[in-house]
Amino acid sequence: MRSIWRSLDPALARDIALVLVADTLVGVSFGAIAVGAGLPFWLPMLLSVVVFAGAAQFIFVGLVASGGNPVAAVLAGLLVNARHLPFGFAVADTLGTGWRRLVGAHLMIDESVAFALAQPGQEQRRRAYWVTGVGLFVCWNVGVLAGAVAGTAITDTNALGLDAAFPAVLFALVLPSLRDRHARRAALVGAAIALATTPLLPAGLPVLLALAGVAVAEISRRGSAQAQESS
């Protein structure tokens, strides 16, 4: 792992480090909120190790803390995490083989996928994926532990604007892929579908429905290919 850190481009290492700091603070708030809501000390830490996905963890804790049915909390969390299925097919090649593939799969989160996607070559993608994944796993769990122990030191990360930092991070990482006109159309349609359906559907589903946007990219690609042929 140390050799991967060393071989990482310094600018990329700095970018990843910034995201690690921001997500550590969100982890602190998650630990504090879960314990503050009266849930046992070990629950946020267990979730952070075995689930390791912020949005699903917040939803799970929010539902069980408000007296919701644990089965419903599991289903809500699974729905939010279903996006990892298509992610898995996209990053499969960057994980390696054997045990690396099994461990690497657990490190699959929005940030590691987005950092990998933003790299130009296969080898850089692999490094970016692993450094982000391992770094976030460590930082997220340390943050959650600190929050669960220290309690209410940081519960409102919104006051720090961290809720605006997360989408900005993803946008900056996805931006190079949006230079492709067809991908840009697909992304716009997908984002519009997700926003339009959010008030009506359970969390997680709108983002999955956004995948319909992929069809737009294909149609648009085929259209421009035909136009080229006929001209």
Add this chain to the structure above:
Amino acid sequence: MSVSATSLLVPALVLGLGTYGFRVVGPLLRDRFTLSERVERLMVTATVVLLAALVASAAFIEGHAFAGWARPAGVLVGAALAIRKAPFVVVVLAAAATAALLRLAGVP
């Protein structure tokens, strides 16, 4: 172990296992067949679309409702800087600072 602890332990483990299931299917199936260039491209487009949809939802939505103006304003500032090729650090800090300052000024 008390009943209430078990009633939380098992759901937490099930959620973890299910999530790992989602994560591991793609990597495990990958060797079984080679994908055509077109399907490879579809996978990348699908990831771009998912991340873009996450950006939009995370920027505007809290739960099922509008998140207030401070957050999308911060994201917009960050996005504009990213499009103008500002360094990543500037993008992230500007997005956070804009949202934080707007909230300090009373914008929800």
